[in-house]
Amino acid sequence: MSDKRVTYKTKVCKSQESHRIILERSGLFGKDIKETFENAVIDDDNNEIYTFLQSEWDLKSWLYIYSRENGNGKSYTGNAIANMLVSKGILPYVIREVDMASQVQSTFTDSTGESEYALMGKWKCVPVLIIQDFGKYGVKKDSEWWPQHIYDIIDHRVIEGKPLVITSNYDIGNLETMEKRFGSNHGPAIRSRLLGQCEVWNMFGADRRLGAVS
Ligand SMILES: Nc1ncnc2c1ncn2[C@@H]1O[C@H](COP(=O)(O)OP(=O)(O)OP(=O)(O)O)[C@@H](O)[C@H]1O
Ligand SMILES: [Mg+2]
Secondary structure, eight states: OOOOOOOOOOHHHHHHHHHHHHHHHSSOOGGGGGOOTTTSOOOTTTHHHHHHHHHTOOSOSEEEEEOSSSSSSHHHHHHHHHHHHHHTTOOEEEEEHHHHHHHHHTTTTOTTOHHHHHHHHHHHHSSEEEEEEETSSOOBTTBOHHHHHHHHHHHHHHHHTOOEEEEESSOTTOHHHHHHHHHHHHHHHHHHHHHHHEEEEEOOSSOHHHHHHO
16 A cells, blocks of 8 residues: 655645745744844834724835934834735835845956846836835945936836835935935935825834843
């Protein structure tokens, strides 16, 4: 008698497996995975935006989450959005702008250009792209190589109607700031597209990093 065993996958197994696959591809790692709305400290500073994101946001509209001050929870919120999307079976990709720039730089040794094309393709096409700490890299030594890439990703997502979520210390409404961060050519073009697409949310409150050590 042959010992053939058949494994039946239940609906629960399948959904756990698809959750695991989506999480693996989401760009979330380490403590990011624990940064959820469920685990968040909710207070007067974040109650309104967290209520909006969990029960009113349509999961498609573009968001620009901003505050000049450090540590009040912008990146946490970006990760909480990513974790929420994963739990709903939607693939996000969350990444810091500085990591995007260094990943593109690391492809410059590939003379075929294929590695860069693949990276850019991923960021243009992923269902929901979440860029953390937008504007941190920006223009370097008057070279707009990176702004040109970020412009290309944003423009592509506008054309394709694919959602983008951004967290940033930089005021998207301020033309001078955008020119400083992204150059005089791409700064205004990036600003125009983001202002046209994004619902802008301000984050408030004290630096939560300092609260943790006091
Ligand atoms: N609602 C929250 N509940 C619990 N911890 C939080 C919450 N919001 C933020 N934190 C924690 O506070 C610290 C600072 O948060 P975060 O990195 O999101 O700030 P930020 O606004 O992105 O800062 P920066 O402007 O420097 O990028 C992190 O350790 C984060 O895990
Ligand atoms: Mg941050």
